[in-house]
Amino acid sequence: MKKKIAFFDTKPYDKLWFDKFNENYEITYFENKLNKNTAKLASGFDGVCAFVNDEIGKETIDVLYEEGIKVIAMRSAGYNNVDVKAAYGKIHIVRVPEYSPYAVAEHAMALLLTLNRKIHKAYIRTRDFNFSLSGLMGIDLHDKTIGVIGTGKIGMTFIDICKGFKMNVIAYDPYPRQNTDINYVTLEELFKTSDIISLHCPLTEETKHIINKDSLALMKDGVFIINTSRGALVDSDALLNALNNGKVRGAGLDVYEEESEFFFEDLSGTNIKDDILSLLVSRPNVIITSHQAFFTEEALNAIAKVTLNNLDDFYADKFLSNEICYRCEKVKDKQKCLRERNSRCF
Ligand code: NAI
DSSP, X not given: OOEEEEEOSOOHHHHHHHHHHOOSEEEEEOOSOOSTTTGGGGTTOSEXXXXXXXXXXXXXXXXXXXXXXXXXXXXXXXXXXXXXXXXXXXXXXXXXXXXXXXXXXXXXXXXHHHHHHTHHHHHHHHHTTOOOOTTOOOOOOTTOEEEEEOOSHHHHHHXXXXXXXXOEEEXXXXXXXXXXXXXXXXXXXXXXXXXXXXXOSOOOTTTTTSBSHHHHHHSOTTEEEEEOSOGGGBOHHHHHHHHHTTSEEEEEESOOTTGGGTTTSOOTTSOOOOHHHHHHHHOTTEEEOXXXXXXXXXXXXXXXXXXXXXXXXXXXXXXXXTBOOTTTTSGGGGGGSGGGGTSOOO
């Protein structure tokens, strides 16, 4: 009999890609986000598949566990919305660590190029036969210093793109890559010397609000901020102030601190009860996209294949190469994790 998997927070494109590759599972696509109240929907299922804005805290985990769920397959790379400590010993968490770093890195560059050359404004103007150039001036990216925070798969891909533009790349990562020509600097130096800052680190206790009032104060006047990682890396209130006083020349945001209430939904015609989001959206030098950086054909293809493969490995009692737990996610605890010894995390 086919295992039954409850997919949460699904959209038509999820069904399209998963149905294309699924052979082994009976999938039910719920539109609801997974949280402590909706977790009961997983009753009678064998596994759960979730996404970036599902709330998989301790209470959700407990309900799922009571319902007999032994695996949550995240169809995402990030898993900051999962309480991995609460899940440990109860529910295995698997994810898609890499599906297309190009998708996200290219989107980060698209945000920067659009903001800098004001393509979004030019597009609206010329549709109205307004061919004036007033207010559309940008800067050359060539020779500008770009500070990349996080040099993982996406950060490195973004660096390659920036090098193609002959930009001067500097980077910060607490776990710098060995044997590369990357110019690693301290976070403070990066803040002080970058013309553009792009975030490519995960959301953790250390990185929450890494862009805040104090770090913004260190930055050059007229800095561009690009965030395609996670919304809570940026203190949105502080960013708004910095946009108001001209410290920040433009912000390209694919993610937003409080996005879970809004992103991925068509809310046109409704009253948005988030003043900061409304103010950010209304600024001409802010571009917000709705967590779409991952959204390419290649990425969705890979997400579906890897997620289904993760489930296959789980039900075949195999080693889970894409499992994550609170031990293996932290470098200092890595050695304690059984996964280091080619076993499941617990
Ligand atoms: P990765 O795990 O390959 O790289 C993350 C890098 O951040 C690592 O080199 C790590 O050492 C570094 N890092 C850890 N703590 C740090 C800190 N305190 N300061 C600076 N760097 C730190 O992850 P990958 O695949 O490059 O993804 C990066 C992030 O992009 C994900 O965590 C996720 O939040 C976001 N993402 C966003 C998507 C979107 O659609 N907008 C899609 C996929 C990922």
